[in-house]
Amino acid sequence: MVKKACAQANYKLGLLDMAKKEAICRACQELIDPFDTELGDNKGTEMRENFLVDMIQGGAGTSTNMNANEVIANRALELLGKERGQYEFCSPNDDVNKGQSTNDSYPTSAKLACILMHSELLTAIKNLSKAFFDKAREFSDVVKMGRTQLQDAVPMTLGQEFQAYGNSVASDIEALSNATNRFCTSNLGGTAIGTGIAADPHFSQIAVQELRTVTGFPMVLADDLIEASSSVGDMIYFSGMLRRIAAKVSKICNDLRLLSSGPRCGLAEINLPPKAPGSSIMPGKVNPVIPEVMNMCAFEAIGNDVTVAFGAEAGQLELNVMEPVIIYKLFSTLRVLGRGINTLRSHCIEGITANKEHCKDMVYNSVGVVTALLPHIGYKKCTEAAAMAVKDKRPVADIIVELGFLKREEVEQLLQPESMCGPTAKKSRTQ
Known part of the structure; x- marks a missing residue:
């Protein structure tokens, strides 16, 4: 998306001829949507296989940026009727990367990826909150004891407890969207350190306008390109939001494990759907495996946030060279939380039942x-x-x-x- 927007901007500035622009944009579109039937082939899938560079790399993402430049340039050469590697006709550096540096195109691409990936997590959170609200209605007449510090407190309904879970999760929907909106600010055209050296004076504004069209996102140019090139503040904020989601959902899973403890010598207020034999030696034992899975997904997300924090702190002067590991951990967290939350909802929350009479007896005896x-x-x-x-x-x-x-x-x-x-x-x- 970034390379396509830049090619269109360079064409509008008269820095790229029509043939090169069309070839580069076609190659980019094949990468964006490798299954686009209008393109008439499946080159995008083949091109994606040529991205060989590991995400964790030195050089602040230069290897990934050049990998993209070369893949796009070689496909553009094919479209121009040339052989791969004939860079005098379409250069990875002089044409595909024109007006850019790794230090602006790489973080901009990463932010766009986070925006695209977060939608799956957002859907998972919405569905989880709905599942809790459904259970809240189902358990609205189940009276039980509330507890503080694991000691008997005062009565409440199980429905109130699950309503609180739903509201806790739902509050993250808007918060996550707001955190993601910060990624709509780009330093594109700032090139090496934000001064815009080697780029046309009008490139930044036009490139971001084109990026807005290509992505459909409300992209804007950063007010201070030097600050935007050296700081990863938006990534820290986003990672912290993901950590918040992880911690809150993990706490709920701790509650579910406690509330389902037993079946005869624990709280046993609720029953979790049995998913696997719990022991190789204790017959009949069933463990709360799905909440445990979500706990571990949360631990990974929280650990990833620690890495992001260290990566952000390690920045020096006009560039943070640790962006690759920061971005890698953000992608990892988005994936693990989305999958974990979907698993929790479909394999646990939706199948929970209540031991109504047992809950009532405990209230009377409290x-x-x-x-x-x-x-x-x-x-x-x-x-x-x-x-x-x-x-x-x-x-x-x-x-x-x-x-x-x-x-x-x-x-x-x-x-x-x-x-x-x-x-x-x-x-x-x-x-």
């Missing part, structure tokens, strides 16, 4: 329900009753009645689990 009585008997009496209930291993409601704090019918009315899953203080003061 000391945490005493919190609902705070507006009626105060903190001191609630604490006294809770301590006795724990010590004697008896229901807190019985203790409240025995101590004379409330009558039996009052306790039963106030400690209805369904009524404790929302604000209660205002209601209690009117009673």
Whole structure:
């Protein structure tokens, strides 16, 4: 896309003749869409096989840029009726790379790739949030105990818990889009260090306009080409956004593993779809393998972000030569998160079921329900009753009645689990 836009810009500036421009643009289009039936052949696939350079490389991406220049130039030569390597008729440097440097074309190409790749992750996140919201509606009447620091807290519904998961994931949809929008700023035409040496004075503006047309993205030229050439701030920001998604989804997976622990000696509030035998020695054991997979995908994404941070910090003066590893890790994270989230949704979330009666029993037997009585008997009496209930291993409601704090019918009315899953203080003061 970048090379095509640059060829069109150079043609408009009178720096590239029509024949070369058409050949270069045709070669670029074959690479962009190797299965375009209008092109009449499948050269794009063959051309892609000629990209042999490893993404992790020294030289700030020069090897990749020249690999692209040479592949495009050789295909353009074929289209011009020449032999590959006859660079006097179409040069990788003087024609395909005209007005550019690796230091502007390479990061611009990488940003475009991130924009294109992020759409799959965005779709995965949207589908995951929808799956959580669907489960929230399904579990809206399942009363359970909420927990803080792994200790009984106060009642809630399983639906509220899954609604929170859905909202947590959904909040990243706009945030990810905003982070990606930063990639629509290009330093194209800044050439080596952003000063624009060896490029036409009008090349930058025209090239970015052409890039906007080729990509369909709202591309703009950076305000300060020197800053844009030396800084990888947009990549750091984007990587941090991916880390945020990874951490949040991984935390949810930790919850799912805890909530499904058991089946008889754990929380066992939910059941995860069984996907594989859990042990080679323990018959019948089933492990939460899908949340574990997502945990590991998140760990990789978070580790990639650390590499991005080190790569960004390692920049020196007018260029960050560590861009190849930064870009490599961004691509890796986009892939692993997208696949992991899709797997989590389709193989786990959509098949979760609730143990409704078990959840309800745990609420009735919990000391945490005493919190609902705070507006009626105060903190001191609630604490006294809770301590006795724990010590004697008896229901807190019985203790409240025995101590004379409330009558039996009052306790039963106030400690209805369904009524404790929302604000209660205002209601209690009117009673």
